[in-house]
Amino acid sequence: MALFAVVQAAFLLTLLSFRTYQSEVLSEPLPWTPESLEVSINSAQQCLYLQWRVHNLTHHQELKMVFQIEISRIETSNVIWVENYSIPVTWNQVLHWSWESKLPLECVTHFVRIRSLVADASIPEPRFWSNWSSWEEVDAQKSLGQDPLFVFPKDKLVEEGSNVTICYVSRSPESNISCAMEDVPIHGKRLSPNVSVFILNDVRFIRETGTNIYCLNPSNMSGIILYVSKVLEEPKDFSCETQDLKSLNCTWDPGHDTTLRHQSSQRYTLFESFSGKTKLCEHKKWCHWQVAPDSQETYNLTLTAENQLRRRSVSILFNLTHRVHPMKPFNVFLKSISATNATMTWKVHPVGNYSTLLCQVALHGEGKVIQHNVSVKVKSQYFLSELEPVTEYVTRVRCAAANHFWKWSEWIGQTFTTLEAAPSEAPDVWRNVKSVLGSHIVTLFWRPLSKSHAHGKILFYNVVIENLDKPSSVKLLSIPAPANGTELTLDQCSYQIHVTANNSVGTSPASIIVISRDPGNKNVEEGRIQGTEDGFSLSWKPQSGDVIGYVVDWYPQDPRCQLQWKNLDPNTTSTVIRSDAFRPGIRYNFRIYEISTERIAYLLEKKTGYAQELAPSENPQVAVSNLTSHSFSLSWKDYSTDSQSSFIQGYHVYLKPKEEQCHPGFEKVVLSDDSVCCQYKIDNPEQKTFVVENLQPESFYEFLVTPYTSVGEGPHDAFTKVTIPDEYSHVLIRIILPMIFCLLLLMVLCYLTSQWMKEKCYPDIPDPYKSSVLSLIKYKENHHPTIMNVNDCVPDAIEVVNKLEGSKIQFLGARKSLTEMEFTKPAYLYLLPTENYSGPGPCICFENFTYNQAASDSGSCGHVPVLLKTPPSQLALLTSPENLLKTLEQNYVNSSGGSPAGETSLNYVSQLASHMSGDKDSLPTNPPGPALCSEYRTQMAVSLGLASPSPSENSSLSSVTLLDQGEPRR
C-alpha cells in the first residue's frame, strides 16, 4: 500500500515535471516575432498604416519573412481582410504596410493583428507561424467632435464610374435619419444602431462644385461633397511644329476638362528625352518649347496629362526640319497690270538656313482657280498671263518648306482688275425689212456683247451704210449704248451695212448685212407649226448651195414684242427654237432665211404657231341686222382670227329652240350646263356672217356665236335675245304715221287760230285799271285812282297779336308798358327801313323771309308787322331769317319776364298786310288805313317758344287784313 502510494506519488511528480518542461518548451517565444505593432489611419485616403519591428535578428542577418495581417471590423471575430506580406527583413528594420478601406474608417471600429513566418531558405523546416499579436483597435470615431451627426467620407474625389461607400454616424441611435444624394433619397444598410452605410455605384459628374450628399433628422443635418471628376483622357492630336526653327509650338486636344472646385485641375508637362528637359505647360491646349541653340535636330517629346487621380502621356519623335510651318508671306503687290497680264511680288520670312520655300500662287477669277507653284528664297514674283480684260481677280499666295513639306502657311492675297481691251467679236446683228412706198424701212437689231467679248463698257455702236450701187456713198451713224437697234429708211438700191461696237479702247470687228434691192421671194406660203414643251421644231429645205448660214427669226403676234433671231450653220436644215419667253395662247410667227455668200438674206419659209393653244376666252361681238318676221342676219366682221389664243377653225351658232325641232341645218346639242340648243357649224373661219331663217313672227329667240378651235370653243356665257316682229306691223306703221302727221297739223292749226277762238268763245274780263273810265275820273275827282275801298272788303284772316289786359309788358324799343298804351291797334315792328317809303303805291310784298330783302331793296315794301318791337339798332342784323328768328326769340325771352305765359304767343300775318306808317321808332298809333297798296303776303305764323295763344282769351289787339277782294291775281 505504501509502495503503491510512493509509486503513485513518483508518477505524479514525473508527470508534473514533464508537463512543466513541456510548458516551458512551448511557452518560449519564437525568435523573429513581429513586435511593437502600431496602427494609424489616413481618413482622406481611407487607409490604415501599420508599422512594426522584428526583434532577435542578428546584426547583419537578413531573413525573408512572411507576415500575415488580419483586419476585423466592428468586432474581432468579423475578419474582413487577411493578407500575407512577404518581405526580407534586416536587423532593426521598421516594417510598413497599408490597407485601403472601401468603407470610411470613421464609420466603424477596425481591429488589426499580425503574425509572422520565416520563409528564408537558411532556416530549416518545419516552419511555424508565430503567435498572433494582440488585436489593435482602430476607432476613428473617438477623434470626432461632439456633433450629433456625421457623414463620411468628407470631400472625397473619385472618377466617373467609381463605386463609393458612404456612411453616417449618429451620436444617438435614431431611426428617423434620411439621406439623399442631390435631391434623390438614398437607402442604406444599417451596420449598427448608430451607423448606416450607403453604396453609390457608377457615380457621374454633375457639376464642378461636387455632388451634394446629406443626411438629416428633424434637428440636425450633416453632409459631404463627393467630387466626381471626369476621367482624364489621353491628349489627342499631339503635334509640334516650328515657324522659325527657334521654338516649337505644340498643340493637342485635351479632351474632357476635369476641373473641380477646390480640386486642382489637370496639368500638362512636356518632357524631351534627348535633352532631359521638362516644361510645365501653362495652357491646356498648347505649349511652347524653346529649341536649343545646339542645333539638335531630333526631338522626342512626351506630353503628360495629370490630375489627382490619373496620369496619361503621349510621345512623338520628329526631326525639327520636317516640321516647318512657315509664316504667311507678306508685302504682296501687283504691278504692271494690263488687259491680259499682271506681275505679282511677295516676300517670305526666312526659316533658319532652310530658306528655300515652295510657294503656291492661286488666281481666282471668272469662277475659276488657277494654281502655280514657285520656289522662293526670300523675295519672289510671278507673272500672271492670259488674263481676261476688265476682270476682277483675286490672287493669293502661301508657302511651305520646299525640302520636307509639312504644312502650307496661311494664304495672303490681293485683288486687282485688268484693264479694258477692244471688243473681240462683232455684234450679232439681224434686220427686218419692210417695203413702203418704194423704199425699204430697215430695222436693225443687235444683241449686246457678252462681257467676255465686250472687254469693257460698250460706249456706242457705229452703223456704216454703204450704197453698193453708188460705191462712193457711205453714211455713218453712231448710236450710243445701250441701244440695241436702229431704223433706217433706204431707197431701192442695194446696201451693205456694217455694225461695230466700240468701247474706250477700240472697235470690234464689223458685222455685215446686205440689203438687196430685190425684196426677195414674197410668195412664201405661211405654214402652221405646233409648239411643244421643248419649243418649236423647225425644218427647211435649202434652196441654193452657196449659203453661209441660216437665220430663223420670230416674233409674237403682239407688235410690242421685239423680234428675236437665231443664227444657224450652213449645214443645218432644222432647229428647235427654245425660249423662256414663249407663252401659251400667244401666236408666234417664224421666218427662215438663208444667208447667201453676199450676205443677203433670202426668205425661205414662214411658219406660225402656238407654243400651246388655248381655248378662246371671248366670243365675237355679233351685230343683228335685217330683222324681219322670218329671219335676221348676224355679223361679226370685226373679229380677228389671227389674234386669238389658238387657230380658229370655224364658228358655232347656237339658237335656243322654241320647239322640239331645230331649224334645217342646225343640230341639237347639249351644252355644258345641260341645256339643249340648236347648233349650226360654220367651217370657214373667215365667214363672219350668218342669216337665221325660218323664224316664227312675234316670237323670241336667243342665239350665241362662238368660235371653235382644236382645243375647244369659246365660253357659253351670254345668249343674245332677239324678238321677231309680227307679219303686219310694217303695214300698221304705214297707216299710223300719216295719221300722226295729220293730227299734228290739226294741232298747229288750232294753235294758230286759238286767239280768235278765245275772243269768240272766252272773251277777257275787262281790267278796271285799264279802263277808259279812269281817265275821266282822274280829272273829275282826286288824284288817287282807287277802285276799291278797304272798308268794303270782307276780312278773311285775323292776326292775333297780343292780349294784354292790365299786364305790364315792356317793349324794349318803346320803353313803355303796354298798359300805358291804347291797345286798339296792333303793335308792329318795321323790320325793313321805310324812310324812303314815299307813300302809298302799288307794291307787292311777300312775307316769306327769303323775299324780304329783295322786296326791301326795291323800296316798294315798307314794313313787316311783327309783335315785338326790336330796337332799330338791331335791324341791320336781321338780314337773314335765322337772325330774325333769333332776335324774335331773344325779345321774347326778354319780354317774357314781365308777361304772363300764354299772353303773347302767336303772330298771324295776313296775306294782305295793311299798310303801316313809316315811323319806325314808334309803335303804330293808327290802324292801317285804307290801303292804297295792294300787297300780297303769304300767311305766316311765327310760334315763339312754349306759349300758344288762347283762343278763348279776349284779345284787344287784332289785326284785320284783307284778302284780295275780287281782284284777279296776276
Place this chain on the structure above:
Amino acid sequence: MDFRAGDSWGMLACLCTVLWHLPAVPALNRTGDPGPGPSIQKTYDLTRYLEHQLRSLAGTYLNYLGPPFNEPDFNPPRLGAETLPRATVNLEVWRSLNDKLRLTQNYEAYSHLLCHLRGLNRQAAAAELRRSLAHFCTSVQGLLGSIAGVMAALGYPLPQPLPGTEPTWAPGPAHSDFLQKMDDFWLLKELQTWLWRSAKDFNRLKKKIQPPAAAVTLHLEAHGF
C-alpha cells in the same frame, strides 16, 4: 379717454418741452442745408435695388451649389456660419434701438457681409458668376459708403473695429466643403434679411428725419422762442 385739466396741462408742458428741444435735434438743426434726408432716401433706394439684385444673384449661385441649397423650401439648421452677423432680432429689441445704434449695426453687418462676399467671389469658378458677384460686391460697397454718409450727416461716428475682430476672410478648409456651401447659403440668406431689415430701418429713419410740413413750421416757430 378721460382728459382732465391736469392732463391738458401736462400735454401742454410736454409739447413745450418738445418744442424747446426741437432745435437741438441734429437732423433738424440745419437751415438751408438739405440735411441727411436725400442721402437717407438714396440709401433706402440702394437697399431696395440690392434686394432686387440679390434675388437674381442668389438664384444663380444656389443653382451653382446644387440641391438641396437651391430648393425653395430648404431651411437647414444653421450649421457653422457663426461669424455671419445675424439680421434677425427681437421686435422689441429692434424698436428699442436708437438711430445711432441702428445705423452702427447696419454698418458693421455690411462690413462683415462684404468681406464674406469677396471670399465667395474668389472661390467661384464660373466667370459669369464671378462677374455678377463682383458687381454685387461693388454695390454693397456703395451701400456701406452710403450708410457712412448718413451717419456722418447725422453726426454719428463710424464704428471702429475692435482689435482682433476685424472681418477677414480666411480661405482654407476650416471645415468640410459641405459646410462651406452651407456658409455660402447662409451668407446669401443673411444678406437678404439684412437688406430687408435695412430697408425698414432707413424707411423709419426717413420718416423721422423728414417730418410733415406742419411739424417743420412748428420747428421754425420754435426758433423764434
